[in-house]
Amino acid sequence: MSLPFDSVAILGAGLMGRLMAVTLARSGCKVDVFEAGSADAEGAAARVAAAMLAPLAESAVAPVSVVRMGQHALSRWPELLAPLVQPVFFQREGTLVLWHRQDATEATRLARVLANTGAQVPELAPMQSVDARAIATLEPSLGQRFAQGLFLPGEGQLDNRALLASLLASLEASPRVTLHWQSPRAPSDFTPGAAGQPDWVIDCRGLGARPQWNALRGVRGEVIRVHAPEVSLQRPTRLVHPRYPLYIAPKPGKLFVIGATEIESDDMSPASVRSTLELLSAAYAVHSGFAEARIVEIAAQCRPTLPDNLPALRLPQPRVLQINGLYRHGFMIAPAMLDAALEVLTLGHSPLAKRFGMQTQDT
Known part of the structure; x- marks a missing residue:
């Protein structure tokens, strides 16, 4: 250049x-x-941050313009990472979206949103509906815990x-x-x-x-990092929930970043007990191995937002x-x-x- x-x-x-x-x-x-x-x-x-590169999954809360920027980034990140002096974990194993039976109505609404995004941005890999057997193939450690889900191929994450x-x-x-x-x-x-x-x-x-x-304001987010040797997840997993869309992003060394909270506040105080309990209990509902995880960090930060x-x-x-x-x-x-x-x-x-x-x- x-x-x-x-x-x-x-x-x-x-x-x-x-x-x-x-x-x-x-x-x-x-x-x-x-x-x-x-x-x-x-x-x-x-x-x-969890550093997930998930344009289709994020279309649940983001407009098509952001989705297109995210799709652009999926191919650009390897080019940006290649010349760096230290290696950086990067993967494109897709995103798995799961829900419990009581949240099926919310999952149906989400699927409609994602399908509409796919129609507007056809270069995105089409989402796939998956049953219990397919979920177990993608993530064997989840077994038959979930009857239905969505798989979003090609999405990724980095460290x-x-x-x-x-x-x-x-x-x-x-x-x-x-x-x-x-x-x-x-x-x-x-x-x-x-x-x-x-x-x-x-x-x-x-x-x-x-x-x-x-015009800038802060939007607070809270994440928990845990070390969970008993948990095996190959890709970012999201849990549909009527109040908070939980995500679990696996990082190298059996570290997992768990998050969901989004609060209209520029308060930089530590995470609340309530949000911490909600995040950890929701993660446990995805995989029981999180019960024996060790909490490495509970962090809060504000994102710059217009x-x-x-x-x-x-x-x-x-x-x-x-x-x-x-x-x-x-x-x-x-x-x-x-x-x-x-x-x-x-x-x-x-x-x-x-x-x-x-x-x-x-x-």
């Missing part, structure tokens, strides 16, 4: 900031990354923390990158294009950008690009946001963003 500029300052070293920095540095750009926190991304929403660590290692190994930790910056701290200044400022601060983008729950690119002033609003879909849509942003930086506009139904905003 040929760039029409030589240097950038990237604000924020979460998922988008690290992806953007690695990509631009590999294209020959001088990159300075400014992060308010430390190198371990403790304040990033990406650190507290979010391994990815953040590998992106960091790649940045540290690059002679074109300078990392500034404990160094909060705002776009107003720069005069991009002036002598001695970066050619562009790219703002990837998530909720840290609220002083400049007051009023329409959709991501956006914004050019508030010349040579300043803001990327924000990835909401609960961060890992699923980050490659699409990256590619659209690169088009804005190189072409001045993004055909890809238009194809996804995402307009670049000028203010």
